[in-house]
Amino acid sequence: MFSFEGEYRRKPVQSLGGASKHSQRDIFLQRTQLERQKREDLRRQNQSAVIIQAFFRGCRARSLQKHIQRQEFETVQAAHLQNVDLQLLTSLIKHLEFFFDKEKDANKLIWLSQMVIKNSSNIMKQCQTERQFTFTLAQFLSLTLCYICNTIHSSTGESKGSHWRVLEIFLNAEGWSKIVGIQSADMILGSIFFSLSEKGYFTRLRQIIDAKVPPLVEPTTRAPNPLSGCLLDFLIQPIEFACGTLDMSHRNTIVKSFRQEFLEPAYSEPIINFILPCLMQNNYKIPLLCMLENNEVCGRNPWFLHSVLVLADRHPELKHDRVLSVYVATVSRLSGCLQFMHTAEVEEDNDDSDEEDMKTNLFKAAEHDIMTRCCEILNNINTVNVLVSALRIPGVLPDLCIIAHHLLLSDRLALHKCRLLCTLVFKPCYLQQLLVHIKSEKQFSLFGSSDTSLILLLAKGVHLTPSESQRIVPVLDVFCSLFSHLLVTLDDSEFYNESDPVNGAMPLKLSEVVELASTLRDVCLVLVELAYPDTRPSTSFNFIKARTFTGSSEEDTRIWMHLFKSTVNLVSQLHTRDTRRPFCQSGLWVTGRIALPLERNGQVSLRRQGRLQRPFRAIRPLTRNEIEEEGNSMLSTREVRTLAILREIPFVFSFTDRVKMWQQWILNDKMQQQSEANFLRGPSIQVMIRRNYIYEDAFDKLTLENEPNLRWKMRVQLTNAVGLDEAGVDGGGIFREFLSELQQHTTTYKPGINLLHCHIQYNGNGGNSLLTDGFKIAEKLRENDPETYKYLVETKVTWSDIGQENGNHFHKIHHAPVICESDDGTIRRINYSQPQRDSHMVVPIDQVEKWYRALKNFYDLATDARYLIEFKLKPGEMVTFDNLRILHGRTAFGENLKGERHVQGAYLDWDEARSRIRVLKTKLLGN
Structure with a gap:
């Protein structure tokens, strides 16, 4: 009753070998896996074959359909060569869009463009009555622009006047207003520009501008030829429409497409010398708020930063607080590229460099040039006034701090070069707001307890998350840099609030300065621990790594280095003033967190490898030669931290401990270099001196290049006039004679x-x-x-x-x-x-x-x-x-x-x- 007489899709496979107790389980599983893999490969091959066959059939069907519609178009074109009615013209536009090929159908597009120009008024009226025809016209305009863009570099000799005329007629708001009225014109043009923007209107327009605008020597707002002025109108008209329309979807689409093609990529010569100056002159036509909002650009994009700074200069929308706050937030996010100015410098060209390296150098040169221009605009008095005026808006202070922080990272002398930083230095209200903001930044508790200030957590040595570091580090760095720069200009009467406590130049009270000095002292010690890391026994290393990982170690190192430098500078200035005229309680500067290793400081080596100040960085790996030279005197992490603190902020240790350590270091150094127990052992200097040329050989062989360390043991062998060695190690008084001459040489009076x-x-x-x-x-x-x-x-x-x-x-x-x-x-x-x-x-x-x-x-x-x-x-x-x-x-x-x-x-x-x-x-x- 339920019999099945067909064939099954898969038949059971019988193993002729049968079951065997001698076959291993792993071999059986492997054989089963191979069979399963073969079935899967066969299934994929069949599926791929089906997809390829379907694609081929589709391409063939479309090609055949295009051929049929092309013949029908040619038949209609031959029958209506001089005039075409509107309904037939609409059908021809749709057919041409389907089968158009720039190699075969260029003449058809020229003829159809001429017909569209003849019936332009009827087409505009048809768009007013029939909404669907508006999208057909937009598709035809996109096809025309695409053809111009694709054939812009070809030398076929075909005239494109009709194509340019079509774009000029149907993208002109005045022509539409005369025929259909202003209200209908705005609605129709909005739909056209919206459709064109989605189909790559600004992308093709950028390519045409780069190819057709002639080279310019300097920036200008005058079009070098009529075509350049026409292209500028094609660019400004959609933006001007977006500025006046109430449809936010149309506005956002048009502005986003314009921003992605003209403002965010690297500038070409026509853009920076012609388009951008013209846009700056007509910046009131650009919707600034829409351009700044909803953009995902961040990080290293100096071109968009330059575009924002140029187009926002004297823009009328900046009078509104909301636009101004968005402008400051955008500049703060984009200004992060300025800290990479030192990496954008062009390397020296070599003869062996290939074409790719040359392109990279050219890109770096352009990037560095545009960063320099951004700094110049940020240094402009109008830009500075706009940024400073934003302080009245709540919530703008962190963004303004980020801008100042990026300027500080861009140049070592930024405090002396940047007008914005110099202006903020002498605004006591700004420094007061900074200090309040630093204290208000807290770490949110997950257990319902009170939140803790981030500056206090940093001073206690608690590792912060990347988000917490981004909240506190820029603000603290800017405050320390600006306040230390201000302290140089304050005399004692202003610093101690003796002249005018209310309206004086000193932004803080002495009680606040004392509290700040204690906190920053601990911050400096924590930063030293970050530079020379050492895992705490009570904290898991993986937990610290997970909390502190940011993905950009080099950038974070530069930020922490600058914070350490600015903090140490401020703490040192406060300590100098307190030493000269005390305002802090006794013992404030001495810390109990780190103690000098007086019991084992004799193991610290003080060999002078150089007299310059060492940079603030972690311990680098030692080379083989350095390990052999140092021997057992390599420093531990604790000793390196101690030396770093003594070099930067030695006053955190008591004067007595510092003197004891220094005395023991000197004693240890003498024992290492001149100990009698190590005579003829260890490093020494061996020279051979001719008796007749004692001073010549001494000055020649004991120079800084030959013997950089004269504190080692020295063995001298003298030779007489005939070249025989003289008896005695001292050589007949070379040290007495040499040192006598040296004393006369060093005390010789050299008048200036x-x-x-x-x-x-x-x-x-x-x-x-x-x-x-x-x-x-x-x-x-x-x-x-x-x-x-x-x-x-x-x-x-x-x-x-x-x-x-x-x-x-x-x-x-x-x-x-x-x-x-x-x-x-x-x-x-x-x-x-x-x-x-x-x-x-x-x-x-x-x-x-x-x-x-x-x-x-x-x-x-x-x-x-x-x-x-x-x-x-x-x-x-x-x-x-x-x-x-x-x-x-x-x-x-x-x-x-x-x-x-x-x-x-x-x-x-x-x-x-x-x-x-x-x-x-x-x-x-x-x-």
Whole structure:
């Protein structure tokens, strides 16, 4: 009754091998899995074949249908070549949109555009009566614009005048108003612009503008050709309509499409030199609030930030508080790109760089340029006034702090360059609001207890979540930076509120300053712990990592570094004022959270690797050479933290503990470097000195480059005149002789001021005084002739001064190059004297001629009239100049003339001169 005579879809598969007790379970499962995988692959192949066949049938059917409709169109076109009625024109537009191909149907589009132009008035009236025809017209306009965009770079020679005319007629509000009226025109154009925006109207318009607007040298609002003005009208008309329409969906769609295509991407030359200046001139036509709201752009997009700043300048909508608050919030969100200005700088081009690297450098250059323009606009007085005026609106303060924080991160000298920061510094009400906001930021409790202030949690060392850090860090950083900058300008009467406690420049009371100093002191200590992390035993490492992870370690490091710098600067200034004139209770600055390891500080090594201040960062991995050099003296995390605190804020430890630690460090350093128990063991200096050239070899082998640490044990081996070693380790007194010469060298008086007093002067020709600026000549050589400058800096010369004075003979020797540089490369002294220069030079023979040629170039510049001052001293006159910088000389008397002159010289030290100036200033000014 229920029999089935067909075939089953799947038949049971019988295993001919049968069941076996010897087969393993894993092999059976694997075989079953392979069979299941084969069935799944077969199912996917069948499904893919069905999809491919369906796609092919669809493409073939559409191609056949397009061919049929193209033939019908050609038949109608041949029958109605000169005139077409409106109903047939509507049908032709729909058919052409279906089968249009730019290679085959370009002439059909031209003919249809001409027919549409002839019936333009009827089409407009038809749009007024039939709403559906409006969308048909919008599709035809989109097709026309798409064809222009696709063929814009082709050189077929076809005329596109009819296409441009169609767009010009049906996108012009005045033409619609004359035929259908203003109200109907607004409704119809709204539908057209809305439909065009959804179909990529602004995308194609951007491509046409980039291709058709000619190159411009500078920004201008005048169209370089008629087509550029027409394209500008095509751009402004939809935006102007969006500004006046009440349909929010149409307005948001049009403005969003315009923003995504013209304001957010990188600028092209026509955009920045023509479109943007024209939009800035007509910014009242742009709906600013709609442009700022509902945008997902954030982070590193300086182009949209620049567009917002440019288009919002003097915009009438900024008079409303809601628009102003949205504007400040948008600028604060977009200004985060300014902190990346240092990473957007262009790298130097190499010859081996490929095309991709060149494009990357060009993009970075454009990005850096637009960031610089954003900073200039933010530094504009109109923008600053708008941002400052937003302080009256509740809730704007955090956004304004974020803007100031990003400006601080963009440049180390932002406080001195940015008008906005300088304006906020001298607004006491702003600093008061900042402090109140810092105290009001709290961590919400999940257990119903009272909320805790974030600044107190940070001071206690509690790890904050990323959202909590974003709420407190920018505000605290800005407050510390601005308040520390303000303290420099306050005298004691203003700081202690003695002059005008109500309207004074001091924004805080002394009680608030004391509370703030205690909190910021603990914050500094916590920031040191963040820089040199160490897991607490009571806190899970995974919990800390989950709470503090933000995904951008480098950016967070820069933010915390800047916060530490600004906080330390403010705390140091407050401590300096309290030291000079106390206003805090005793013991406020000394902390009990961190104690100096006095019991084991002898293990701390103080080898001087450099005299510059180390940056605030975590412990970096040591290299193999550093590990071998340091040995067992590598520092622990606790010791590194202690050294960082002693370097930045040493006053948090008591003076007694600091002195004890310093004394033990010195003792430990002496034991490590000079301990007698380690004689002939450990690091040492071994030199061989020739007896006849004892000072030459000593100065050559004991230089900073050869032996950077002279505190190690030194073994000296002397050789006699024939090259044999002399007995004895001390070498016959090299230390006594060398140290004696060194003491004379270090205490040699080097006057900085030269005074020449003229007693007698010959009135005839000659005898003029000559002065030239040696530093200026050296800088000129460094810029124009680096090779000459190199020889004059690196080649040492022996300068000898032999003579007698007041019956005492003297013989002075000085070894130095012509141009002396400091460690940082600045020029500190010029040595040049023809009589005192020795003729013997300790340089290779092939460099002697080059050095004399360099000296000749130096002499030519020194005697050049551009750098030379020539005058003649009169009896009783005195000339004073910098002896280390100015070169002085005197001309000879005229031929066959014997003149008499008496000039007496004297020297003066700069310390004596400056001391005398301070004493006179105190006597004259009384303070």
